[in-house]
Amino acid sequence: xxxxxxxxxxxxxxxxxxxxxxxxxxxxxxxxxxxxxxxxxxxxxxxxxxxxxxxxxxxxxxxxxxxxxxxxxxxxxxxxxxxxxxxxxxxxxxxxxxxxxxxxxxxxxxxxxxxxxxxxxxxxxxxxxxxxxxxxxxxxxxxxxxxxxxxxxxxxxxxxxxxxxxxxxxxxxxxxxxxxxxxxxxxxxxxxxxxxxxxxxxxxxxxxxxxxxxxxxxxxxxxxxxxxxxxxxxxxxxxxxxxxxxxxxxxxxxxxxxxxxxxxxxxxxxxxxxxxxxxxxxxxxxxxxxxxxxxxxxxxxxxxxxxxxxxxxxxxxxxxxxxxxxxxxxxxxxxxxxxxxxxxxxxxxxxxxxxxxxxxxxxxxxxxxxxxxxxxxxxxxxxxxxxxxxxxxxxxxxxxxxxxxxxxxxxxxxxxxxxxxxxxxxxxxxxxxxxxxxxxxxxxxxxxxxxxxxxxxxxxxxxxxxxxxxxxxxxxxxxxxxxxxxxxxxxxxxxxxxxxxxxxxxxxxxxxxx
Amino acid sequence: xxxxxxxxxxxxxxxxxxxxxxxxxxxxxxxxxxxxxxxxxxxxxxxxxxxxxxxxxxxxxxxxxxxxxxxxxxxxxxxxxxxxxxxxxxxxxxxxxxxxxxxxxxxxxxxxxxxxxxxxxxxxxxxxxxxxxxxxxxxxxxxxxxxxxxxxxxxxxxxxxxxxxxxxxxxxxxxxxxxxxxxxxxxxxxxxxxxxxxxxxxxxxxxxxxxxxxxxxxxxxxxxxxxxxxxxxxxxxxxxxxxxxxxxxxxxxxxxxxxxxxxxxxxxxxxxxxxxxxxxxxxxxxxxxxxxxxxxxxxxxxxxxxxxxxxxxxxxxxxxxxxxxxxxxxxxxxxxxxxxxxxxxxxxxxxxxxxxxxxxxxxxxxxxxxxxxxxxxxxxxxxxxxxxxxxxxxxxxxxxxxxxxxxxxxxxxxxxxxxxxxxxxxxxxxxxxxxxxxx
Numbered sequence: 001x002x003x004x005x006x007x008x009x010x011x012x013x014x015x016x017x018x019x020x021x022x023x024x025x026x027x028x029x030x031x032x033x034x035x036x037x038x039x040x041x042x043x044x045x046x047x048x049x050x051x052x053x054x055x056x057x058x059x060x061x062x063x064x065x066x067x068x069x070x071x072x073x074x075x076x077x078x079x080x081x082x083x084x085x086x087x088x089x090x091x092x093x094x095x096x097x098x099x100x101x102x103x104x105x106x107x108x109x110x111x112x113x114x115x116x117x118x119x120x121x122x123x124x125x126x127x128x129x130x131x132x133x134x135x136x137x138x139x140x141x142x143x144x145x146x147x148x149x150x151x152x153x154x155x156x157x158x159x160x161x162x163x164x165x166x167x168x169x170x171x172x173x174x175x176x177x178x179x180x181x182x183x184x185x186x187x188x189x190x191x192x193x194x195x196x197x198x199x200x201x202x203x204x205x206x207x208x209x210x211x212x213x214x215x216x217x218x219x220x221x222x223x224x225x226x227x228x229x230x231x232x233x234x235x236x237x238x239x240x241x242x243x244x245x246x247x248x249x250x251x252x253x254x255x256x257x258x259x260x261x262x263x264x265x266x267x268x269x270x271x272x273x274x275x276x277x278x279x280x281x282x283x284x285x286x287x288x289x290x291x292x293x294x295x296x297x298x299x300x301x302x303x304x305x306x307x308x309x310x311x312x313x314x315x316x317x318x319x320x321x322x323x324x325x326x327x328x329x330x331x332x333x334x335x336x337x338x339x340x341x342x343x344x345x346x347x348x349x350x351x352x353x354x355x356x357x358x359x360x361x362x363x364x365x366x367x368x369x370x371x372x373x374x375x376x377x378x379x380x381x382x383x384x385x386x387x388x389x390x391x392x393x394x395x396x397x398x399x400x401x402x403x404x405x406x407x408x409x410x411x412x413x414x415x416x417x418x419x420x421x422x423x424x425x426x427x428x429x430x431x432x433x434x435x436x437x438x439x440x441x442x443x444x445x446x447x448x449x450x451x452x453x454x455x456x457x458x459x460x461x462x463x464x465x466x467x468x469x470x471x472x473x474x475x476x477x478x479x480x481x482x483x484x485x486x487x488x489x490x491x492x493x494x495x496x497x498x499x500x501x502x503x504x505x506x507x508x509x510x511x512x513x514x
Numbered sequence: 515x516x517x518x519x520x521x522x523x524x525x526x527x528x529x530x531x532x533x534x535x536x537x538x539x540x541x542x543x544x545x546x547x548x549x550x551x552x553x554x555x556x557x558x559x560x561x562x563x564x565x566x567x568x569x570x571x572x573x574x575x576x577x578x579x580x581x582x583x584x585x586x587x588x589x590x591x592x593x594x595x596x597x598x599x600x601x602x603x604x605x606x607x608x609x610x611x612x613x614x615x616x617x618x619x620x621x622x623x624x625x626x627x628x629x630x631x632x633x634x635x636x637x638x639x640x641x642x643x644x645x646x647x648x649x650x651x652x653x654x655x656x657x658x659x660x661x662x663x664x665x666x667x668x669x670x671x672x673x674x675x676x677x678x679x680x681x682x683x684x685x686x687x688x689x690x691x692x693x694x695x696x697x698x699x700x701x702x703x704x705x706x707x708x709x710x711x712x713x714x715x716x717x718x719x720x721x722x723x724x725x726x727x728x729x730x731x732x733x734x735x736x737x738x739x740x741x742x743x744x745x746x747x748x749x750x751x752x753x754x755x756x757x758x759x760x761x762x763x764x765x766x767x768x769x770x771x772x773x774x775x776x777x778x779x780x781x782x783x784x785x786x787x788x789x790x791x792x793x794x795x796x797x798x799x800x801x802x803x804x805x806x807x808x809x810x811x812x813x814x815x816x817x818x819x820x821x822x823x824x825x826x827x828x829x830x831x832x833x834x835x836x837x838x839x840x841x842x843x844x845x846x847x848x849x850x851x852x853x854x855x856x857x858x859x860x861x862x863x864x865x866x867x868x869x870x871x872x873x874x875x876x877x878x879x880x881x882x883x884x885x886x887x888x889x890x891x892x893x894x895x896x897x898x899x900x901x902x903x904x905x906x907x908x909x910x911x912x913x914x915x916x917x918x919x920x921x922x923x924x925x926x927x928x929x930x931x932x933x934x935x936x937x938x939x940x941x942x943x944x945x946x947x948x949x950x951x952x953x
Binding site: 080082084087088089098102103108126127130133134200337339343348 | 643648653654658758786811814817828829830833
């Protein structure tokens with residue numbers, strides 16, 4: 001990534017009429033897997049070949065790979081916790097890129113990487129106004145937020161009363177009101193009921209989904225089920241976005257399995273599953289390991305579920321979560337600076353710096369578990385590439401992750417460097433699968449767009465937003481995906497060879513519900 | 515569902531939000547008799563703001579002489595563009611929207627930017643980067659904390675209605691709330707539920723460390739002298755009897771941040787045992803405005819730090835704690851022009867006055883604060899009254915967003931709009947150097 005240009009001179013670009021000629025098209029939604037074709041663009045959209053082609057600029061992309069713009073379904077880019085992340089780790093601010101970039105750099109870096117849409121996955125309803133103000137400074141990308149609309153006393157009371165479990169009208173009314181007030185795209189639940197435990201001084205460690213919340217008959221499981229149905233009934237574009245309980249704790253694979261079982265027939269998206277897939281108990285290093293296999297078995301058999309992985313990659317970053325209990329647990333164990341801000345009636349947030357190391361047993365397991373998820377889920381249309389930026393790694397590390405998935409030799413080389421106990425016990429050792437370009441396109445574009453509920457994104461069909469990334473083919477996938485030859489956002493050239501060329505304002509994506 | 519607070523007008527059009535201090539009280543009823551529910555300082559400020567709005571004021575001044583706004587805009591742009599280095603400061607008296615425009619201007623000028631916050635002035639950097647920050651919204655304190663410790667602070671002076679609004683109300687649980695003041699003053703009247711533990715400020719760090727060790731189950735020094743030993747015993751017992759603990763501090767001089775560091779450690783250790791949080795109050799009435807948190811938030815998402823930005827750059831400003839603090843830049847003569855957005859703290863005002871001969875000042879503030887300086891080159895713009903006629907949003911000191919709704923028609927431009935006009939003039943001058951831009 002080289003430079004961003006000067007915002008004052010780059011903001012006024014207009015959509016162009018052009019045709020990308022002779023590119024090798026990857027458009028999974030329309031079954032185009034490496035076919036050579038032209039892409040016509042006008043008024044910020046992809047159009048059919050017009051009868052009158054005069055006035056269209058021809059851009060020769062022969063020999064280049066053409067994909068839709070990337071869609072990051074689960075990231076943390078704005079709001080109070082991200083701002084706290086910027087402040088808590090000034091030693092990581094001077095790096096290139098900074099662990100938590102400024103909002104302007106976030107947009108520029110994503111665009112230069114070929115991404116054109118991003119969602120912040122955890123904004124408290126009370127902080128939504130401020131987050132939108134910050135997101136107004138995010139250039140280029142279309143953006144939306146998921147609201148932590150369940151961590152609220154009124155919603156919890158309504159869920160408690162919803163004994164039929166059908167997603168009562170009152171829950172639906174409150175969810176709709178929260179979505180309108182917070183201008184959200186989806187509803188997120190972070191550690192279901194965890195806020196209530198936290199505020200009663202209960203740490204929540206190893207709490208199962210069937211423990212009643214203090215003072216209520218509601219449990220984590222009934223909360224998820226009732227809220228999932230309410231979200232479905234309200235008709236949000238994206239199903240309930242679930243960060244389940246016991247994040248990061250040994251033995252938490254059972255919690256994730258029970259979470260999946262809870263959504264029997266109810267659509268739900270499981271967030272950063274890597275952080276929820278650990279075997280073991282307590283601090284026993286010999287039992288800590290991967291619980292992925294039974295989880296993937298269940299997942300593969302239940303099409304109502306989708307997931308993003310939250311891959312860990314080695315290096316320094318900043319962890320941030322709406323799950324204060326999880327952050328406190330980690331901060332207490334490591335002694336690093338910890339920021340927590342408890343919001344009135346809603347979940348707070350926890351932020352702390354973290355360094356993932358190849359030689360750390362736990363970190364190596366986290367790395368291997370994430371990859372195991374990617375390589376054992378059968379249907380790439382139900383899986384999304386993410387690092388839960390910046391929790392598992394910075395989003396600019398996506399190209400490295402794509403190479404790990406698409407280049408088995410490279411993965412093996414990396415595998416040989418990690419903690420020996422993990423090399424010995426991880427199922428990753430036996431996984432030979434390599435993602436094709438088409439599959440990488442699915443998990444970074446087509447699937448996240450479909451799962452998020454964005455019919456105009458993630459594909460190159462007529463009527464789609466002209467969010468297009470053009471790559472130079474390269475056997476080194478990390479090099480290929482790190483520096484697209486050109487990136488178009490709504491028909492505007494926004495980046496070329498890692499340089500930002502224009503800074504148009506993106507749109508805010510707000511769920512249209514009544 | 516609790517939503518953002520809005521200072522909307524009621525049927526009589528008299529409700530307003532008091533933007534005098536970072537409490538941002540949004541329950542004020544303005545009437546000819548005064549400002550109901552406001553504290554004495556708020557009353558005085560709101561009455562003064564009404565008078566200032568009602569009386570005729572020039573729209574701008576240049577070197578203490580009234581001039582038209584258009585001329586002042588040209589003059590201000592020329593002054594800022596001709597400067598060797600510009601500092602943009604104040605900010606804490608402006609809305610979030612106005613701060614964003616001020617940041618646009620700072621970026622165009624390549625200016626330093628700093629709102630004068632203590633954390634940006636400490637050479638050791640912000641406390642949050644060294645140990646963290648365990649805080650909560652003030653409603654958490656009001657509704658949950660059954661033990662409130664005033665740790666060497668007295669909110670009645672800095673945040674006059676803080677105790678009335680957030681400490682005196684009954685807890686949601688119905689439990690009684692115990693309060694303890696540690697320090698020189700009692701803070702609240704003595705009674706069965708309020709205690710005062712006298713302690714010199716010079717012992718604050720040692721007391722916090724000893725108490726933390728006790729809570730963590732570690733040995734405290736056996737020879738601990740009074741009053742530390744007794745104080746630690748009493749606070750330890752109170753904390754253990756509580757279900758939720760709030761420790762309130764103020765913005766006292768803490769040049770190396772050791773005091774803040776010791777309190778955060780104490781809160782972290784307590785929070786591992788039971789719900790606990792820190793309520794760090796800022797300068798309040800003694801500060802430069804109601805939107806201190808807003809200034810910090812906007813600067814952080816724009817530049818990666820709350821202040822102390824050596825050069826405003828959206829791709830990541832240079833954060834230089836202490837070195838690029840407003841006081842330091844002015845005192846060292848490292849800037850020759852200052853864009854003041856809103857009010858300044860008295861100490862920063864004095865620093866500018868002391869170097870009036872070498873610094874040009876462009877000031878954008880509301881009529882009640884419009885006081886052309888006695889000396890030095892200056893251009894000043896009058897904007898709408900912050901409390902009475904400004905639209906936009908501010909952040910209360912705990913980060914809660916408050917929507918301002920004007921209860922009087924503005925008799926001067928909104929600060930955001932005026933800064934936007936200045937951006938336009940500066941932009942045109944930069945694009946057309948022959949018209950007076952930077953060479």
